[in-house]
Amino acid sequence: MAEAWWVEVGDGIWVRRHTELDLSLGLIIGERSxxxxDTGGDESQGSAFATAIRELTDLPWTVALTHAHFDHSFGTAAFDAATVWAHPACRHELQSTAEHQRQEWATYYQNKDNQEISEQIRRARIVLPVPAPPDTDLGNRIVRFIHPGPAHTNHDLAIHIPDAHVVFAGDLLEQGAPPAFGDAFPASWPQALNNILAVNPATLVPGHGNPVTPAFARAQQAELAQVAHLCRLFREGTITAEEAIERSPYPAEFTSEALDRG
Ligand SMILES: [Zn+2]
Incomplete structure:
Protein backbone atom coordinates (compact mmCIF):
# COMPACT_ATOMS: atom_id res chain seq x y z
CA MET A 1 0.00 0.00 0.00
CA ALA A 2 1.26 3.46 -0.86
CA GLU A 3 2.48 5.64 1.95
CA ALA A 4 0.29 8.44 3.35
CA TRP A 5 0.63 11.02 6.13
CA TRP A 6 -1.22 13.99 7.66
CA VAL A 7 -0.26 17.67 7.43
CA GLU A 8 -2.28 20.16 9.57
CA VAL A 9 -2.80 23.49 7.74
CA GLY A 10 -5.12 25.18 10.27
CA ASP A 11 -6.97 24.37 13.49
CA GLY A 12 -8.87 21.16 12.60
CA ILE A 13 -7.94 21.43 8.91
CA TRP A 14 -5.89 18.53 7.61
CA VAL A 15 -4.29 17.43 4.35
CA ARG A 16 -3.71 13.73 3.74
CA ARG A 17 -0.60 13.54 1.56
CA HIS A 18 0.16 10.43 -0.54
CA THR A 19 3.30 9.27 -2.31
CA GLU A 20 1.12 7.83 -5.12
CA LEU A 21 0.57 10.64 -7.68
CA ASP A 22 1.68 13.10 -4.92
CA LEU A 23 -2.06 13.27 -4.17
CA SER A 24 -3.49 15.60 -1.48
CA LEU A 25 -6.91 14.86 0.07
CA GLY A 26 -8.52 17.06 2.74
CA LEU A 27 -10.45 17.05 6.02
CA ILE A 28 -12.19 20.00 7.72
CA ILE A 29 -13.46 19.40 11.25
CA GLY A 30 -16.23 21.50 12.84
CA GLU A 31 -18.02 21.06 16.19
CA ARG A 32 -20.89 18.94 14.80
CA SER A 33 -19.59 17.37 11.59
CA ASP A 38 -11.87 14.16 -2.38
CA THR A 39 -11.72 10.42 -1.78
CA GLY A 40 -8.72 8.98 -3.66
CA GLY A 41 -8.36 6.87 -6.79
CA ASP A 42 -9.98 3.62 -5.65
CA GLU A 43 -11.96 2.16 -2.75
CA SER A 44 -8.85 0.76 -1.07
CA GLN A 45 -7.21 4.20 -0.98
CA GLY A 46 -10.58 5.72 0.05
CA SER A 47 -10.99 3.24 2.86
CA ALA A 48 -7.42 3.85 4.14
CA PHE A 49 -8.26 7.58 4.11
CA ALA A 50 -11.54 6.95 5.98
CA THR A 51 -9.66 4.92 8.63
CA ALA A 52 -7.10 7.72 9.06
CA ILE A 53 -9.96 10.24 9.46
CA ARG A 54 -11.54 8.10 12.17
CA GLU A 55 -8.29 8.36 14.15
CA LEU A 56 -8.82 12.17 14.22
CA THR A 57 -12.61 12.48 14.62
CA ASP A 58 -15.80 10.45 15.19
CA LEU A 59 -18.07 13.20 13.80
CA PRO A 60 -20.44 12.41 10.92
CA TRP A 61 -18.98 13.21 7.52
CA THR A 62 -20.06 14.75 4.23
CA VAL A 63 -17.91 14.41 1.10
CA ALA A 64 -17.06 17.19 -1.37
CA LEU A 65 -15.38 16.36 -4.71
CA THR A 66 -13.18 19.02 -6.35
CA HIS A 67 -13.72 17.39 -9.77
CA ALA A 68 -14.46 14.07 -11.49
CA HIS A 69 -10.92 12.84 -12.21
CA PHE A 70 -10.49 9.27 -10.92
CA ASP A 71 -7.74 10.07 -8.40
CA HIS A 72 -10.10 12.50 -6.63
CA SER A 73 -13.42 10.63 -6.96
CA PHE A 74 -13.11 6.83 -7.35
CA GLY A 75 -12.68 6.21 -3.58
CA THR A 76 -16.08 7.67 -2.60
CA ALA A 77 -17.84 4.30 -2.04
CA ALA A 78 -15.58 3.81 1.01
CA PHE A 79 -17.50 6.67 2.72
CA ASP A 80 -20.73 4.67 2.85
CA ALA A 81 -23.98 6.57 2.73
CA ALA A 82 -22.28 9.94 2.95
CA THR A 83 -23.87 12.87 1.14
CA VAL A 84 -21.53 13.72 -1.77
CA TRP A 85 -21.33 17.30 -3.02
CA ALA A 86 -19.68 18.68 -6.16
CA HIS A 87 -20.10 21.28 -8.91
CA PRO A 88 -23.49 20.71 -10.68
CA ALA A 89 -21.69 19.53 -13.87
CA CYS A 90 -19.57 16.96 -12.01
CA ARG A 91 -22.33 14.33 -11.87
CA HIS A 92 -22.77 14.21 -15.65
CA GLU A 93 -18.99 14.31 -16.17
CA LEU A 94 -18.47 11.32 -13.87
CA GLN A 95 -21.40 9.47 -15.49
CA SER A 96 -20.02 9.97 -18.98
CA THR A 97 -16.26 9.56 -18.35
CA ALA A 98 -15.88 7.07 -15.47
CA GLU A 99 -15.60 3.95 -17.65
CA HIS A 100 -13.10 5.61 -19.99
CA GLN A 101 -11.04 6.82 -17.00
CA ARG A 102 -11.22 3.34 -15.46
CA GLN A 103 -9.83 1.75 -18.66
CA GLU A 104 -7.14 4.36 -19.12
CA TRP A 105 -5.80 4.27 -15.56
CA ALA A 106 -6.17 0.53 -14.95
CA THR A 107 -4.04 0.07 -18.08
CA TYR A 108 -1.58 2.74 -16.91
CA TYR A 109 -0.96 0.89 -13.63
CA GLN A 110 -0.87 -2.49 -15.36
CA ASN A 111 1.87 -1.17 -17.65
CA LYS A 112 3.71 0.11 -14.58
CA ASP A 113 3.50 -3.44 -13.20
CA ASN A 114 1.28 -2.32 -10.34
CA GLN A 115 -1.36 -5.04 -10.56
CA GLU A 116 -2.85 -4.16 -7.16
CA ILE A 117 -3.83 -0.57 -7.97
CA SER A 118 -4.89 -1.60 -11.49
CA GLU A 119 -7.30 -4.18 -10.02
CA GLN A 120 -8.64 -1.71 -7.43
CA ILE A 121 -9.41 0.82 -10.17
CA ARG A 122 -11.17 -1.88 -12.23
CA ARG A 123 -13.49 -2.76 -9.36
CA ALA A 124 -14.16 0.73 -7.89
CA ARG A 125 -17.89 1.49 -7.55
CA ILE A 126 -18.76 4.97 -8.84
CA VAL A 127 -20.80 7.22 -6.52
CA LEU A 128 -22.49 10.18 -8.22
CA PRO A 129 -22.49 13.55 -6.43
CA VAL A 130 -25.28 16.13 -6.07
CA PRO A 131 -24.77 19.90 -6.42
CA ALA A 132 -23.03 21.50 -3.44
CA PRO A 133 -24.88 24.28 -1.58
CA PRO A 134 -23.24 27.74 -1.52
CA ASP A 135 -22.02 27.05 2.00
CA THR A 136 -22.42 24.67 4.92
CA ASP A 137 -22.07 24.98 8.71
CA LEU A 138 -19.97 22.20 10.28
CA GLY A 139 -20.74 23.58 13.77
CA ASN A 140 -19.10 26.90 14.66
CA ARG A 141 -17.37 26.73 11.29
CA ILE A 142 -18.76 27.92 7.95
CA VAL A 143 -17.34 26.39 4.79
CA ARG A 144 -17.98 28.06 1.42
CA PHE A 145 -18.03 26.34 -1.96
CA ILE A 146 -16.56 28.37 -4.84
CA HIS A 147 -17.20 27.82 -8.56
CA PRO A 148 -14.14 29.62 -9.93
CA GLY A 149 -15.06 29.03 -13.61
CA PRO A 150 -13.70 26.64 -16.27
CA ALA A 151 -10.03 25.92 -15.51
CA HIS A 152 -8.55 22.45 -14.90
CA THR A 153 -11.98 21.06 -15.93
CA ASN A 154 -15.44 22.50 -16.73
CA HIS A 155 -16.66 21.63 -13.22
CA ASP A 156 -13.94 22.65 -10.74
CA LEU A 157 -15.01 23.21 -7.13
CA ALA A 158 -12.86 25.03 -4.57
CA ILE A 159 -13.52 24.92 -0.83
CA HIS A 160 -12.93 27.99 1.37
CA ILE A 161 -12.71 27.98 5.16
CA PRO A 162 -12.93 31.72 5.99
CA ASP A 163 -12.13 31.47 9.72
CA ALA A 164 -8.82 29.73 8.96
CA HIS A 165 -8.00 31.56 5.69
CA VAL A 166 -7.50 28.23 3.90
CA VAL A 167 -8.67 27.25 0.39
CA PHE A 168 -8.63 23.76 -1.09
CA ALA A 169 -8.05 24.52 -4.77
CA GLY A 170 -8.32 21.04 -6.32
CA ASP A 171 -6.15 20.67 -9.43
CA LEU A 172 -6.41 24.39 -10.25
CA LEU A 173 -3.07 24.42 -8.45
CA GLU A 174 -0.24 21.90 -8.57
CA GLN A 175 2.89 21.91 -6.45
CA GLY A 176 5.84 19.79 -7.56
CA ALA A 177 4.53 19.25 -11.12
CA PRO A 178 3.07 21.41 -13.91
CA PRO A 179 -0.74 21.85 -14.06
CA ALA A 180 -2.54 19.19 -16.15
CA PHE A 181 -4.30 20.44 -19.32
CA GLY A 182 -5.94 17.21 -20.62
CA ASP A 183 -9.52 18.40 -19.87
CA ALA A 184 -8.61 22.05 -19.28
CA PHE A 185 -9.81 25.47 -20.42
CA PRO A 186 -6.47 27.31 -20.77
CA ALA A 187 -8.05 30.67 -21.73
CA SER A 188 -10.15 31.02 -18.55
CA TRP A 189 -7.89 29.18 -16.07
CA PRO A 190 -5.88 32.32 -15.07
CA GLN A 191 -9.09 34.21 -14.18
CA ALA A 192 -10.40 31.20 -12.23
CA LEU A 193 -7.25 31.18 -10.12
CA ASN A 194 -7.67 34.93 -9.56
CA ASN A 195 -11.23 34.24 -8.36
CA ILE A 196 -9.80 31.90 -5.72
CA LEU A 197 -7.04 34.34 -4.70
CA ALA A 198 -9.76 37.02 -4.34
CA VAL A 199 -10.93 35.47 -1.04
CA ASN A 200 -7.47 36.29 0.39
CA PRO A 201 -6.37 32.85 1.58
CA ALA A 202 -3.20 32.56 3.66
CA THR A 203 -2.79 28.91 2.63
CA LEU A 204 -3.88 27.12 -0.55
CA VAL A 205 -4.02 23.34 -0.82
CA PRO A 206 -3.32 21.94 -4.31
CA GLY A 207 -4.77 18.64 -5.52
CA HIS A 208 -1.23 17.32 -5.87
CA GLY A 209 1.81 18.42 -3.85
CA ASN A 210 2.31 20.38 -0.63
CA PRO A 211 0.20 23.30 0.66
CA VAL A 212 1.38 26.61 -0.82
CA THR A 213 1.41 30.36 -0.14
CA PRO A 214 -0.53 33.01 -2.11
CA ALA A 215 2.83 34.07 -3.64
CA PHE A 216 3.25 30.56 -5.08
CA ALA A 217 -0.34 30.63 -6.43
CA ARG A 218 0.21 34.06 -8.00
CA ALA A 219 3.39 32.78 -9.71
CA GLN A 220 1.48 29.78 -11.09
CA GLN A 221 -1.32 32.15 -12.19
CA ALA A 222 1.25 34.18 -14.18
CA GLU A 223 2.57 30.98 -15.83
CA LEU A 224 -1.00 29.95 -16.73
CA ALA A 225 -1.62 33.43 -18.17
CA GLN A 226 1.50 32.98 -20.33
CA VAL A 227 0.17 29.60 -21.56
CA ALA A 228 -3.24 31.18 -22.30
CA HIS A 229 -1.47 33.92 -24.30
CA LEU A 230 0.54 31.34 -26.30
CA CYS A 231 -2.64 29.33 -26.99
CA ARG A 232 -4.28 32.47 -28.38
CA LEU A 233 -1.30 33.33 -30.62
CA PHE A 234 -1.24 29.74 -31.87
CA ARG A 235 -4.99 29.72 -32.56
CA GLU A 236 -4.68 33.00 -34.49
CA GLY A 237 -1.85 31.53 -36.56
CA THR A 238 0.68 34.08 -35.26
CA ILE A 239 3.05 31.41 -33.94
CA THR A 240 3.61 27.69 -34.63
CA ALA A 241 3.16 24.92 -32.08
CA GLU A 242 6.97 24.61 -31.91
CA GLU A 243 7.31 28.32 -31.07
CA ALA A 244 4.59 28.05 -28.41
CA ILE A 245 6.37 25.07 -26.84
CA GLU A 246 9.67 26.95 -26.93
CA ARG A 247 8.19 29.97 -25.10
CA SER A 248 6.07 28.00 -22.60
CA PRO A 249 6.95 27.84 -18.88
CA TYR A 250 5.96 24.13 -18.95
CA PRO A 251 7.40 20.99 -20.60
CA ALA A 252 6.48 20.18 -24.22
CA GLU A 253 3.89 17.47 -23.49
CA PHE A 254 1.97 19.78 -21.12
CA THR A 255 2.05 22.71 -23.56
CA SER A 256 0.94 20.46 -26.45
CA GLU A 257 -2.13 19.40 -24.46
CA ALA A 258 -2.88 23.06 -23.68
CA LEU A 259 -2.61 23.96 -27.41
CA ASP A 260 -5.01 21.08 -28.25
CA ARG A 261 -7.52 22.47 -25.74
CA GLY A 262 -7.27 25.98 -27.14
ZN1 LIG B 1 -7.49 16.50 -12.11
Missing part, protein backbone atom coordinates in the same frame (compact mmCIF):
# COMPACT_ATOMS: atom_id res chain seq x y z
CA UNK A 34 -16.63 17.12 9.27
CA UNK A 35 -16.15 17.61 5.54
CA UNK A 36 -14.03 15.19 3.51
CA UNK A 37 -12.43 16.71 0.41
Missing amino acids: CLVI
